[in-house]
Amino acid sequence: MSFKNTLMDGHIDETTRQVTRLWTLAQPKVSAFVTAVVRDFKDRDDLMQDIAVAVFESFDRYDPERPFVQWAMGVARNQFKVYLRQRKRHLAVFDPETIEVLETAFSEMPAAASRELDFLQDCLKSLDGRGRELCELRYQDGLKPAAISETLKLPGTAVRKALQRIREQLRACVERKAAAEGMGS
Amino acid sequence: MSRDIDELINGYLDESLSEEESPELADWIKADPAHARQFARAAMLHDRLQSELNAGIEGDEADDDAEAGNVVAFPGASVGRWLIPLAAMIVLLMTLLLREAPPQKRASEAPPEIGGFATLAHSVDAHFAESKALTIGQRLEAGAIQLAAGLIRIQFDSGVEVTLQGPAHYELLKTNLTRLNSGLLTANVPPGAEGFRVDTPTAEVTDLGTSFGVHLDEDGASHVSVFDGEVEVAEPDSGEKKRLKEGEQAVVTSDRKLESAEFDAKPYGRIWPISFGVVESTGSFELAPPWPRRPALINSDKHIYLFSDGYRRRLRHPLLVNISEPGEVVLRDELTPKVITVGQIVRSFIVQHQPESSMPRPEAKRARGSITFDRPILGLITQLEELRASSGRFSKRKVRGQPRTQLEFTGTPAGDRVTLSADRRTLTVDLAAPNGSTDVLRVIIDARPP
Numbered sequence: 339m340s341f342k343n344t345l346m347d348g349h350i351d352e353t354t355r356q357v358t359r360l361w362t363l364a365q366p367k368v369s370a371f372v373t374a375v376v377r378d379f380k381d382r383d384d385l386m387q388d389i390a391v392a393v394f395e396s397f398d399r400y401d402p403e404r405p406f407v408q409w410a411m412g413v414a415r416n417q418f419k420v421y422l423r424q425r426k427r428h429l430a431v432f433d434p435e436t437i438e439v440l441e442t443a444f445s446e447m448p449a450a451a452s453r454e455l456d457f458l459q460d461c462l463k464s465l466d467g468r469g470r471e472l473c474e475l476r477y478q479d480g481l482k483p484a485a486i487s488e489t490l491k492l493p494g495t496a497v498r499k500a501l502q503r504i505r506e507q508l509r510a511c512v513e514r515k516a517a518a519e520g521m522g523s
Numbered sequence: 524m525s526r527d528i529d530e531l532i533n534g535y536l537d538e539s540l541s542e543e544e545s546p547e548l549a550d551w552i553k554a555d556p557a558h559a560r561q562f563a564r565a566a567m568l569h570d571r572l573q574s575e576l577n578a579g580i581e582g583d584e585a586d587d588d589a590e591a592g593n594v595v596a597f598p599g600a601s602v603g604r605w606l607i608p609l610a611a612m613i614v615l616l617m618t619l620l621l622r623e624a625p626p627q628k629r630a631s632e633a634p635p636e637i638g639g640f641a642t643l644a645h646s647v648d649a650h651f652a653e654s655k656a657l658t659i660g661q662r663l664e665a666g667a668i669q670l671a672a673g674l675i676r677i678q679f680d681s682g683v684e685v686t687l688q689g690p691a692h693y694e695l696l697k698t699n700l701t702r703l704n705s706g707l708l709t710a711n712v713p714p715g716a717e718g719f720r721v722d723t724p725t726a727e728v729t730d731l732g733t734s735f736g737v738h739l740d741e742d743g744a745s746h747v748s749v750f751d752g753e754v755e756v757a758e759p760d761s762g763e764k765k766r767l768k769e770g771e772q773a774v775v776t777s778d779r780k781l782e783s784a785e786f787d788a789k790p791y792g793r794i795w796p797i798s799f800g801v802v803e804s805t806g807s808f809e810l811a812p813p814w815p816r817r818p819a820l821i822n823s824d825k826h827i828y829l830f831s832d833g834y835r836r837r838l839r840h841p842l843l844v845n846i847s848e849p850g851e852v853v854l855r856d857e858l859t860p861k862v863i864t865v866g867q868i869v870r871s872f873i874v875q876h877q878p879e880s881s882m883p884r885p886e887a888k889r890a891r892g893s894i895t896f897d898r899p900i901l902g903l904i905t906q907l908e909e910l911r912a913s914s915g916r917f918s919k920r921k922v923r924g925q926p927r928t929q930l931e932f933t934g935t936p937a938g939d940r941v942t943l944s945a946d947r948r949t950l951t952v953d954l955a956a957p958n959g960s961t962d963v964l965r966v967i968i969d970a971r972p973p
Contacts, residue, residue, distance in 0.1 A: 369574075377538050379573060383839060387866045429770070431535070436549040443559035451564060455571045462575060477576040480715045482538050484580035502533040509568060 353447040357397045361390070364410040364450045371414055375437050379480050381421075389417045408445045415441055452515035461511035467505050476501060529869050532562060536569045552630070577839060639664035640698040642680040642972040645897045647797055649673035650690065660973040662756075667694045670706065674899075678972045681716040682835060685709070686798035707738035708789060709750075713834035726775035727757040731766075734834075737793050743777035748788060757779065776926070799831050800870070800968065802948070806892025807876075827890050827952065830870040833917030835970040839867055844902025844967055851942040852905075855932040863901055863967060866922045870970040871917040876954045877961040893942075893951035896968055900947045904965035905930040913965055920971045928960050 365366050369386055376382050392413050412424040415437070432440070465473065475486045490497070531548045540548065540861050549884055550963065552559050602644040639662035645660055651673040657663070663677065670689035677685045679698060686748050688695050693705020702722045712719045713731040719730040723745040733752025739745055748757050749767045754774050757764045759782045765773050765781055772786045788795075796802075796810050796844055804950040809826045846852055847861035863869065907929040939962065940953040955960040 351833070353640065370563065370567035370570045373570035373573075374563060375893070377535070383837065384866055387864075431540075431545050432552075433546075433548045436552050439553050439556070439559045440563060443556065443563040447563060452567065455568065458568075458571050458575050462572075465671075473572065473576055476537070477573045478596075481717075484539070485717065498530075498533065498539060500538060501537055502529060505536075505568060505572075506566070508572070512568075 357394060360406045361393055361410070363449075364407045365390075366455075367407055367444050367447060368414045369408050370452075371411060371441060372418070374440050374444070375418060375432060377431060385417060385421050388421065389414045392417050395425070405445070411441050411445050450516070454512045457512040457515040458508065459514065461508050464511060465504065465507070469500070469507075472500055473504060474495070532565050538564065566648045580678050589912045593915075615862070636664065639706040640681075640697060640827045641677050643675060644678040644684070644973055645676040645797065645800065647674045647802075649675050653689075656936050663695055665695050665697065667692065674794060675802070676797060679719075680718075683716050683717070683719045684711040684835065686794050688794045703737055703739065704784060705739050706737070707790060707794060709736040709794055710734070711798065711834060712752075713836060718955065723775070725758065725777060725779055726781075727759050729755045729757070731755060733769075735767075736788075736794075738790050745775045746772065746784065746790070747774070747870070748772045748786060748791070749949045750788070799829075799872070800897045800970075801829065801894060802897050803895040804829070804892065805894075807890040808892035808894045825890065827874060827876045827892050827954065829894060829966075830873040830875065832873050832965070836917065838863060838865050838869060841917075842869075842902075842913060843904075844910055846903040846941060846943060847901070849945045849947060851940065852932055853938065854934045857884075857932065858906070861902060867901070868970045869901060872964060872966040872968065874950075874952065874964045875958050875961060876963075878956050889952075889953065889955045891953045893949055895949040896966075898971075898973075899950070899969045900943060900950060901967045901969050903941060903943065903950070904967070905941065910963060910965060928962065930954070930962060930964055 369382075369390060372385055372389070376385060389410075393410055394414065400406065418437075437448050462470070462473070470488065471490075475481045475489060476483075481489065483494055483501065486492075487494040487497045492500075524870070527743050528548075528551060530704055531540065531544060531551070534544060535548055537628075548562075550561050602930060610820055641663040643657045643811045644672055646657070649657070650671040651657060651670040657668070657675070668675075668687070668691075670687055670691045670693070672689040673685060674688050677687065678970045679685070681698055683699075683963055684714065685701070686709050688707045691708065693706065693708065694702040694704065694706040696702060699719045700722070701714070701720065704724065708721065709723060710719065710730065710732045712732060713953060714732055717730055717732045723737060723739055724743060725747040726747065728735070728745075728747050731753040732753055734750040735752075735754050736748045740788060746936075747767060749753065749769050749771050749927060751769050755764055755766050755767050756775065758775050758779050761781075763781050765783070767773055772784045774784045775781050796804070799810065807825055807827045809823075809828050811828045811830045827863075840864040843860065844863060845860055848859040850859075852858060872895075882893055904913055910929060930941065932938060932940075937955050939955055941964070942950075942951040950966060952964070956962045
């Protein structure tokens with residue numbers, strides 16, 4: 339493929355710059371879409387890598403008249419299907435119709451929705467010690483509520499509720515900060 | 524709707540939805556595009572939270588100055604995910620496209636067509652009794668393994684690695700439940716696979732994120748030694764439990780008494796190298812003992828020590844290595860730098876030569892040796908910048924401070940030499956550590972199942 343050959347020569351051409359730029363913008367949404375349809379963190383990483391490769395390899399089939407995010411989302415959906423077929427794992431929690439509805443929701447999501455999450459890092463600092471600990475156990479260590487409740491000696495329902503409250507708190511925080519910057523979604 | 528919708532959404536994100544609840548959530552999503560948008564936004568926050576918090580790990584564990592350059596987050600993490608310079612992005616994409624294994628091949632790496640939940644990863648002089656002989660690469664499902672002699676290493680799909688020393692009778696029951704009826708084993712349980720259990724006739728050993736050993740003696744007592752992390756040992760009849768930390772040992776006697784015991788790693792002397800995939804070592808090479816594990820404390824004029832650094836893991840960020848091609852490196856311009864791409868399953872080891880005497884010496888102490896792994900070496904990290912960037916990425920605890928020295932490829936008598944064999948399995952080093960300094964390099968092994 340010519341695109342790949344260009345890269346092998348070590349020469350970076352305009353097409354490469356273009357696809358890189360477009361993908362950088364589309365990637366947060368595609369990543370969130372994958373999160374919405376694949377629950378396991380490790381599987382998601384794997385799939386995201388396959389999608390990135392597929393986007394670059396099939397860029398010559400992208401019609402510039404169409405929104406890039408929508409096209410990339412289509413590539414993501416196809417890779418997801420391939421993934422399910424190859425792995426034969428029960429990765430899919432949702433039926434195909436739900437996945438399609440979600441694909442549309444992500445394609446049409448305003449850019450501001452993803453931009454306001456840039457405040458997340460700041461907002462994480464506002465969590466108290468226990469909130470931060472819960473976040474780390476869930477997101478860094480990948481523990482599910484049952485395992486967290488074992489670790490912290492808390493009832494499972496308390497852990498689930500606390501995680502839900504943390505997300506609500508963070509959501510409110512990023513919206514507040516985005517609104518303050520005049521970029522609310 | 525039987526449950527509050529927010530609870531359902533959060534249940535999905537926390538992987539705690541029941542089989543009945545998933546379709547309930549799906550129906551709600553389909554009922555209204557506004558619902559789909561609400562769920563999409565929740566998933567987006569969840570996705571970003573995961574990226575932010577994991578980007579933090581690298582930042583916390585490596586020094587700030589180690590982040591520059593080659594720990595670029597893509598695509599899973601995000602300190603700079605939105606700020607990656609275009610050029611860096613392109614380099615990453617090039618490495619993505621040029622990686623050795625195409626996506627199709629990599630995706631089929633965990634054999635999906637064949638059943639089972641583990642793979643026989645390695646065997647050394649293994650003889651099997653009664654049960655059929657097992658071959659390397661063979662998928663294993665629930666069943667008993669009668670190992671008459673020799674050693675085998677089993678790689679579970681969950682990431683757990685169990686090394687078994689014969690004679691032993693070991694049963695795989697479920698992906699996270701096994702039973703040792705006789706013999707000796709070590710288990711390495713990476714983060715995410717906690718809860719892995721080894722039962723014995725007298726004890727239940729539950730991992731809490733760790734590396735540990737279990738062996739049954741002739742009297743039927745079960746000895747449990749913890750090399751890293753923490754395990755829980757229970758005597759099932761009385762329900763008595765004990766938590767053991769690294770460097771601790773307990774025994775459940777044949778009359779079912781749970782007692783603390785003196786830590787003794789000697790029984791694991793033979794199994795230890797195999798559990799790390801080390802086939803052979805020659806010259807000055809020594810595998811660091813199970814305990815104590817702090818490299819800073821291990822000085823030796825004679826020995827080059829190999830330390831395991833963390834667990835088998837999938838790279839979440841690209842990793843820059845300095846030597847990636849077979850051959851000898853004597854001069855700095857013979858380095859063959861390369862980026863190991865995201866998604867690759869690796870294991871990291873540290874090679875250290877730290878002479879003990881602090882007295883000034885006219886010349887550097889030299890140590891030579893080679894070490895052979897049962898899996899290919901993907902790359903070696905020998906230069907300061909890359910050593911620092913990779914420090915703390917593989918084990919959560921800081922086994923050592925920031926590296927201060929690097930290998931010196933000067934071609935002079937005081938220079939270092941490193942050779943990677945043609946089959947990538949053997950590393951030969953000839954190291955000169957000048958006065959009071961330490962030579963350190965990191966070895967990155969391909970840890971995919973065979």
